[in-house]
Amino acid sequence: MFSVVIRINKPFFVSLCETGLSSYQKRLEIDSGKSENSAMQNASVRGEAAQIVMPRINGADLEDHAYRAEIESLVREGIGGFILFGGDVKRTPQRIRDLQSLATTPLLISSDVERGLGQQLAGGTRFPGQRAIASACRRQSRSDEALLAAMLDAVRTESRAAGIHIVFSPVVDVNNNPHNPIICTRAFGEDPETVEWFGARYIRRLQKPLRNGTFELLACAKHFPGHGDTDQDSHSVLPVIRAEKARLNRVELPPFREAVKDGVGTVMVAHLMVPALEPSKPTTFSKKIITALLREGMGFEGLIVSDALDMGALANDYSQEEIAVRALEAGIDILLHPVDARRTIKAVLSAVEEGRLTAQRVRESAGRVLAAKTRLGLFDEKARTPRIAWARHRRIAREIAAKAPEVIAAGKTMLPLKPSGGAACFVLDDDAQGMGKALLERLGRKFRKLSSVVLAPGTVLSQAEIAKGIGSSGSVIVAIFSKISASKGRSGISADLEEAGRSVLKAAQAAGSRTVVISFDSPYILDHFREADVRIAAYDRMDEIQQAAGDMLTRRKA
Template identity: 40%
Template sequence: MSSDLHRLAMAVLQPGFEGTTAPDWLRRALGEGLGGAVLFARNLPSEQLIPQIRAENPDTVIAVDEEGGVVTRFEARTGSSFPGNRALGVADDETLTERAGRQIGRMLADAGVTLNYAPSADVNANPANPVIGVRSFGPEPGLVARHAAAYIRGLQSAGVAACAKHFPGHGDTITDSHLDLPTVHASAGELRQRDLPPFRAAIAAGVQAVMCGHLLVPALDPELPATLSRTILTGLLREELGFDGMLVTDAIEMKAVAARYSPGEIAVRALAAGVDAICAGIVDERGLHELRDAIVAAVRSGDLPAARLEEAAARVRAVAEWYGKQDRSAPDDPGVGLEAARAALTVTGAATLTRAPLVVEVNTRLNQAVDPSTPTGLTAALSARLPGTERVQLPSGGELPAFDERPVILVVHDSGRHAWVRERIAQAAALRPDVIVVDTGIPGDEPAGVTFIATNGLSRVSAEAAAEWLTT
């Protein structure tokens, strides 16, 4: 029984790790029943890594965050081939969204990934949201529900399991859960009308997994974050919404929960609340064993029923079994990302560049879910068309450089959220009325008389679509 209990505890863990090859401790853990692993940009691209993991345990649930747009792991070094959820929502073509989801699934299927922690089914109801923003299909629940379902259909048709996140909805927050515990200030009625429809649609579309968010939702549970709340995870998600697939935590090292509980306590309490898999974004062998031992101790003490752990491990196995039965021969659709980026481009004014411009990147700090190496791409896209294009990057709060006779392009992100960015736009417009502003996020009010381009996504193809418009 002791050996079986240890294997059950290992089965519900999904650790991340350093390096582009499987470390020895991870290989040993896979032999001891480890149920999954999560990959990040630091691990990829690596052709040998996933085969190494599969060689130790062919049924391992290999997960990755590949939303497209601003959150990409496989394409973090070049920028994504897909414009992201907001762009798909702005284009509002469900067939296009399904095709994009399928092509992302095809990329992951070719690499051997089991589970994609996507799509974000959050309704971006709060314009000041620092962590969701363009990761959401939009601010309206019906729109988000339609496109979340389409993305899931596309992704899973390529043989890769989808995961709707961040239940019960991270859209109406002003705090990044990587940094602190966000609170959703909404009534139970508002939550049901606004935040839950996309998750209902995801479940109806057959989504294989749901990720819960590290959120305090007082209208549902005034004391515990959703990750640890049986009321939210079992009462609402399982019993009311009828979801019977795998429920996984967001990364447990995020400060929303890590600042309040130990890793072992988070794991045990989350499992007791109804979670099936524990995502530990960065861990070593000692940390993995501490999680395992905390779960084993909780079962032995009676704090975690053995039947609950068995149920959780069975749901993890079910995802692996689903993956093993899928046809992963989806047709290639390589142009869908650029097609979607073009469809999402919104423009006010007119401009055509005939010579190399000065590109001023008015940088705003991207949220913690974004790999810091992900490039904006517009300078590269313009340089390919107009050699000699030069880039200047402003730090947060930085001042504009001196302008010469060259065309000037200001690249901003989420200008609606940052007063100092709007000030720089106004200053540039006063100095150079012919300035072109490109917002790669959610824009604020467009400045009068200025050519303004909203890509509605931060990706390589979003930049290519903007560069194409600017030069043709």
């Protein structure tokens, strides 16, 4: 049993924790038979260190007895919480409730649900990514804003019902580098105003308070101080943001300032080098960036979370123990996704014993974790199984998806395509994941005759095979799928697929066919196919968006 002392003089934490601390301390009295003061005085550094470590938990693996036993042992040792990956909506929430029942202090469960609960748990609703949302929901439209609010309500209720308390969303990076391999369509757009507008609505709706003043979820503004202007992926290397301070203050930092003003509960710090702000240290190790700029300069009073500690940006050059200690020295509150939770806790304890960290520094972060748990009502939560309007949530997802694809360029007479003329579709599947099925199925309904060719990297297509694929089709469609994913290292398509796509366009135009290129991931890929008659950015590969893109090719304007 341990408790956490909050010794932060800011009114935010006083008002936030009055009720939660009171109930928590009373529970300590009942459980331990000690007085309130005695319980608080006996708070151990080890217990507090455990509260600020958040390792990974695999939802699907919780069905395995040995894996579950290992996780349960961490819970009994006082771990503060977990970041959840995978699982399903039927079994995983119950497994999380079982873990909560073992915890002396409630667990804080987080997850990456940028695209809704369905991104992580099978059976949850999968919504479009942020760039697709920004395309579908027009800022000047009240009905679109209401649709956005309905989507965020769905994300909030589904996530909390699954046992999740922190969603690592929204991404408030400004994606101002078209070669960015890891942000790209995860961002709302390329200008700070758009990012601020959508970010504010995400934060306010995800953190919509309950009647008793607690929150179902805490949102997270990421990746501070801005991961948009780089062509490198921090999962693999340490990216460098070379912008001057004036540009950072004008572009990268405003969405984070706005997020703080909107009361965002957590901020995630990226693993970056930003010489204009800190010339000698990665952001995760920089007290100038984390404490002076974010905590003091912007007045942020919530939880500061590291990006995953096992990412190559830091792990390539530092031990897990050193990463944890340096992050805490800089002002990080939660050490996210360490390789080994116990080693990380031990590293913190050793740093305190050696005088490198103070017990007070650890206690401050543990206090903020407790404040977040109080804010979420975890100390007073009663078991409940809320009803989720799954069918309604899926209708919302379909409605947004239908509005996401956007015509970037087209000649006046190029759309709609003529169904009677038939079509040939060449799918460039950059990740060889069998993509394009939903699009091909929809095109098959629309066109009198459809032929299709699916190409993966390394596939060689001769001119004769291209000609055969095109045949007598009046329209030729090149559909591009290139996933934005960790450690892939690029957001474009492979050189051989790009060459194949351009060869298809050249042959189609020589045959007199209308040509269309659709990118279902990075819109910047379209810049490589400017010769196409029509270019469409779909921003997301979910089936509903593929279907919407197929529909818009033959839809006549109202």
